[in-house]
Amino acid sequence: MKIPSLSIPRISLYYRELLSLKDTSVISSQELARLTECSAAQIRKDLAYFGQFGTPGRGYSVKFLKEELRRILGIDKNWDVALIGVGDLGSALLAYKGFKSQGFKIKYAFDNDKKKIEKVKEGIKIKDIGELKKAVKSNKISMAIVAVPQPAAQEVIDKLVSSGIKAILNFAPIRPKVSKGVEILNIDLSMELERLTYFLNKDTNQ
Amino acid sequence: MKIPSLSIPRISLYYRELLSLKDTSVISSQELARLTECSAAQIRKDLAYFGQFGTPGRGYSVKFLKEELRRILGIDKNWDVALIGVGDLGSALLAYKGFKSQGFKIKYAFDNDKKKIEKVKEGIKIKDIGELKKAVKSNKISMAIVAVPQPAAQEVIDKLVSSGIKAILNFAPIRPKVSKGVEILNIDLSMELERLTYFLNKDTNQ
Numbered sequence: 001m002k003i004p005s006l007s008i009p010r011i012s013l014y015y016r017e018l019l020s021l022k023d024t025s026v027i028s029s030q031e032l033a034r035l036t037e038c039s040a041a042q043i044r045k046d047l048a049y050f051g052q053f054g055t056p057g058r059g060y061s062v063k064f065l066k067e068e069l070r071r072i073l074g075i076d077k078n079w080d081v082a083l084i085g086v087g088d089l090g091s092a093l094l095a096y097k098g099f100k101s102q103g104f105k106i107k108y109a110f111d112n113d114k115k116k117i118e119k120v121k122e123g124i125k126i127k128d129i130g131e132l133k134k135a136v137k138s139n140k141i142s143m144a145i146v147a148v149p150q151p152a153a154q155e156v157i158d159k160l161v162s163s164g165i166k167a168i169l170n171f172a173p174i175r176p177k178v179s180k181g182v183e184i185l186n187i188d189l190s191m192e193l194e195r196l197t198y199f200l201n202k203d204t205n206q
Numbered sequence: 207m208k209i210p211s212l213s214i215p216r217i218s219l220y221y222r223e224l225l226s227l228k229d230t231s232v233i234s235s236q237e238l239a240r241l242t243e244c245s246a247a248q249i250r251k252d253l254a255y256f257g258q259f260g261t262p263g264r265g266y267s268v269k270f271l272k273e274e275l276r277r278i279l280g281i282d283k284n285w286d287v288a289l290i291g292v293g294d295l296g297s298a299l300l301a302y303k304g305f306k307s308q309g310f311k312i313k314y315a316f317d318n319d320k321k322k323i324e325k326v327k328e329g330i331k332i333k334d335i336g337e338l339k340k341a342v343k344s345n346k347i348s349m350a351i352v353a354v355p356q357p358a359a360q361e362v363i364d365k366l367v368s369s370g371i372k373a374i375l376n377f378a379p380i381r382p383k384v385s386k387g388v389e390i391l392n393i394d395l396s397m398e399l400e401r402l403t404y405f406l407n408k409d410t411n412q
Contacts, residue, residue, distance in 0.1 A: 008404050009397055009400075009401065012396070012397045012401075013397070015400075072404065072407075073407070074403035074407025075400060088303040088304045089304050092302040095297070095301065096298040098294045098295050098395070099399070102400070104403075142406050150226070166405070167406050183406075185399075185401060189304070190308055191215055191219070192391050193308045193310065194215075194218045194221075194279045194281060194308070195215065197279055197281050197285060197373075198214050198278065198279050198280055200285060200348050200349065200373050201277075201278075201279070201280025201283065202280075
């Protein structure tokens, strides 16, 4: 069964609204619809891809549905992450503690700068990028975060894919090419920021 | 003239490709189309909103077009930024040096935690959120970055808007409501990450 890719961010949204509910033990799809601004039919359809979680005419147990959505989203597990590129952004990501609550743990960090290799940052010893393939193969690394400069990004991503990495969070401002079966998420901070500066600057453009 | 909102990320994209060109002084819309995977007609249309930058039949001067796109995107200026919320994410953003190359400078930081107020982080003294309005009004603050927990986010955003802030980069996982004339950009890291964990976990769901 093919699950529409837009169902997943909606499931994240349902989960988030359930998290913020206090003193509610059962919720109907109509109530959840009101909270999330999705339709009740859409909610029932999204959930039905994964199983039968509610009682018709009664609704969903909030506690049970929360657990099931955590399981579906894979955030009930821990995922070991490798960080590639320990520059300004990479260092900020290494120091960022918010990944933990999502079950992500940056356990390995790689760079190609000899001045950085073997240095310890945030308790992690930075390794030579040349050791990437070996490290991915011999450890249980699920995911990689790419925080290298633009010119190096596609080569690093190719290396990750050929090492067997299946999920990549890419901060380099490129539109990378990956083979099927690899999920890549691109967050282009500079492009996002340029939308804001464009807006701030707009009146001078016309 | 109404400029389509999708033109702006494309202009960012054209700019980025021009930046990576070496030893090219003139480029045709066809060549730029090949590099960016947009159509040449689209490129000409996007640029025409802002002026006449090329010579028909000859192309665009790379140097001139780069300068013009920087000006259009507003990244030729400096923008003073206020950070709201100095928790895990806020601290990482405060330490992140990459904003500078976009012309952003975090000059003010606010929190409501008495233990943080008056402390100095990355050279910036953290102020009481109660002083936000006064600070925005008496300084030239263009933009705010919101890195507060979800329950506080809408209230903080309302406060920013009523203080006269016109552009907001919001990292809190909410879909905030803002009045017209304010540009808000939402980056929901946890929702993005859940798409990756969902993917990594997918085989166990079915």
